[in-house]
Amino acid sequence: MYKNSNTLFFGSNTFFSLRVLDHLAESSHIPGAIVIPEFPAFEFRQTDRLLAQLDTPNELKRRAKSHNIEYFFAPERQADKLINQLSGRDIDFILVACWPYKLSAQVCRRANRAAMNLHPSLLPEYRGANPVEDQITRKERNLGVSLHLLSDKFDSGDIIKKAKFDRPKNPDREAIEQQAAELGARLFIESCQEYGSPKWSPQPQESGRASNFKPISSGN
Numbered sequence: 001m002y003k004n005s006n007t008l009f010f011g012s013n014t015f016f017s018l019r020v021l022d023h024l025a026e027s028s029h030i031p032g033a034i035v036i037p038e039f040p041a042f043e044f045r046q047t048d049r050l051l052a053q054l055d056t057p058n059e060l061k062r063r064a065k066s067h068n069i070e071y072f073f074a075p076e077r078q079a080d081k082l083i084n085q086l087s088g089r090d091i092d093f094i095l096v097a098c099w100p101y102k103l104s105a106q107v108c109r110r111a112n113r114a115a116m117n118l119h120p121s122l123l124p125e126y127r128g129a130n131p132v133e134d135q136i137t138r139k140e141r142n143l144g145v146s147l148h149l150l151s152d153k154f155d156s157g158d159i160i161k162k163a164k165f166d167r168p169k170n171p172d173r174e175a176i177e178q179q180a181a182e183l184g185a186r187l188f189i190e191s192c193q194e195y196g197s198p199k200w201s202p203q204p205q206e207s208g209r210a211s212n213f214k215p216i217s218s219g220n
Contacts (some may be wrong), residue, residue: 006034006092007192008111010074012037013060014173016120016132017098019181021060024066033089037100040054060092072176086110093195094116095188097181098194101127103217108150113195114160115150118188120180123144124205128157132173132180141167145180147187149202158202162188 009024009031010018026029036058059179062072075081083106093106094115098202121131128134135143144164151157163183168175194200 006090006112007031008033008035008086008089008094009094010035010094010096010103011060012098012100013058014098016118016177016181017057018187019117020095020097021063023182023185024188027189028184028187029192030067031069031095034069034071035074036060036064036071036098038075044138057193061076061160069197082107083110091193093192094150097184102107102154103150105152114191116160116188116191117150117155117157118146118184119148119155120151120177123148123159124165134204136171136173136177141169141200143171143179145184147184147191148205156205158204160191160200160202163187201208 007029009021011021011034013134021031021034049064053094061071072085074085076181082104086107089110091111092113094103094111096115096117099117119127121127121132121135122142125142126134126140134140142164143166144162146162147160148155149157163186165179165183190210191200
């Protein structure tokens with residue numbers, strides 16, 4: 001099985017994050033290491049009701065062990081400590097999927113090629129930490145997932161790729177996040193392969209509809 005040792009995955013115990021990792025593994029594109037939040041935001045935990053369905057309190061840690069992937073816990077608000085944890089690592093790509101805190105520019109610069117985020121909406125629409133629930137509430141029919149560069153504002157970096165998918169017959173959160181995670185993992189793999197070629201052409205976002213939930217900054 002191929003192990004992409006130069007990809008660093010910032011994930012969490014949310015359903016979307018776990019499914020992104022699953023699809024990367026199924027595609028034999030396994031991150032070299034996984035970063036888990038040491039103290040997930042209280043609001044972030046509360047918004048993920050699917051987390052209550054998981055078998056263990058830290059399913060991401062269990063999955064990392066099952067794939068024989070190195071993992072470590074990142075502090076909530078200590079930027080210097082996180083930088084020290086990344087010291088000496090050869091990182092080509094950073095991939096973020098449902099990470100509850102804003103990564104500093106210093107952390108993003110640790111990626112030799114690109115630091116990217118997967119977001120389960122067609123950005124710039126539905127930015128924020130609750131995009132899927134907002135889309136369900138508003139009966140949104142244009143569903144999809146976006147891969148974008150990390151920037152100094154949440155969900156606002158240049159778009160690398162986007163993909164649409166059909167609205168499920170039963171458009172609950174799990175069904176939507178499942179499709180978004182599968183497509184998102186594919187977009188990330190394609191983008192890694194295209195980096196440095198003419199196909200790699202991130203485009204700026206425009207203004208869009210924000211989520212009702214205000215993201216939390218870690219201050220790092």
